[in-house]
Amino acid sequence: MSPVQDIVTFAIQTYFKHYSTPEQSTLLTTDASLATESAKNSMIEVFDRLQALVTEEMTRQSTQLKRRRNQVHARIYQLPQEIFAEIMLAATSFESHITDAFTLMRVSKYWFDT
Numbered sequence: 001m002s003p004v005q006d007i008v009t010f011a012i013q014t015y016f017k018h019y020s021t022p023e024q025s026t027l028l029t030t031d032a033s034l035a036t037e038s039a040k041n042s043m044i045e046v047f048d049r050l051q052a053l054v055t056e057e058m059t060r061q062s063t064q065l066k067r068r069r070n071q072v073h074a075r076i077y078q079l080p081q082e083i084f085a086e087i088m089l090a091a092t093s094f095e096s097h098i099t100d101a102f103t104l105m106r107v108s109k110y111w112f113d114t
Contacts, residue, residue, distance in 0.1 A: 011054070012046065012047075067109065
């Protein structure tokens with residue numbers, strides 16, 4: 001088997017171990033197990049769910065990596081949180097376009113948490 005096929009097989013076996021229904025868990029036990037239409041439909045559901053799980057995890061990991069990258073390279077993240085909070089309070093108190101603290105909170109998770 002190719003490395004990609006090995007990864008897919010491992011992912012399917014792991015999925016079956018943790019998420020499958022009893023009828024799905026027998027799908028890959030024999031070559032003839034996908035002979036019926038319902039078995040094929042069930043396997044398609046498994047692939048769709050597995051794809052969704054992988055996409056969700058990759059998005060989460062990518063978001064965390066981007067957040068860490070931003071925190072290392074952007075100067076705003078190097079300010080002490082107390083000073084940053086004072087800047088945010090001052091920005092919302094001026095008669096500027098920033099009239100709502102919720103607008104600032106939506107900029108980033110760091111700004112929301114502050």
